[in-house]
Amino acid sequence: MKKIICKVEYDTENAELVKKNTSGSFGDPAGYEETLYKTGSGKYFLYVNGGEQSPYTKEDIKRLSSEKAQEWLNK
Numbered sequence: 001m002k003k004i005i006c007k008v009e010y011d012t013e014n015a016e017l018v019k020k021n022t023s024g025s026f027g028d029p030a031g032y033e034e035t036l037y038k039t040g041s042g043k044y045f046l047y048v049n050g051g052e053q054s055p056y057t058k059e060d061i062k063r064l065s066s067e068k069a070q071e072w073l074n075k
Contacts, residue, residue: 001047001059001061003060003061005061005063006063008043008063010037010039010043010045010061010063012035012037012047012061014039014040015037015038015039015040015045016037016038016039016040017035017036017037018036018037018038018044018069018073019035019036019073020033020034020035020036021033021034021035022034023050023054024051024054027051028051029051029052029053029054030050030051030053030054031050031051031054032048032049032050032051032054032055032056033047033048033049033050034046034047034048034056034072035047035048036064036069036072036073038069042066043063044063044064044065044066044068044069045061045062045063045064046061046062046063046064046072047059047060047061048060048061048062
C-alpha cells in the first residue's frame with residue numbers, strides 16, 4: 001500500500017518491516033493487524049487493517065515519530 005502524507009510517500013513495498021502484531025484470526029470481525037515499517041530515510045509508519053468491528057475498519061497508513069514507534073514496539 002502507498003499513501004502520501006505531508007508530501008512524503010509511505011510505501012509498504014519499499015520499506016523495511018520492523019514488527020507485526022495481530023489480534024484475532026483471519027475472518028474475525030474484531031480482528032486486526034498492525035505492522036510497523038521504517039523507510040530508507042528513517043521515517044516510521046504503521047500499516048493497519050482489520051474487520052468491521054475492529055479499531056481499524058479500513059486499510060490505512062499512519063506516520064509515527066521515532067518516539068511513538070519505540071513506544072509501539074515496547075507495548
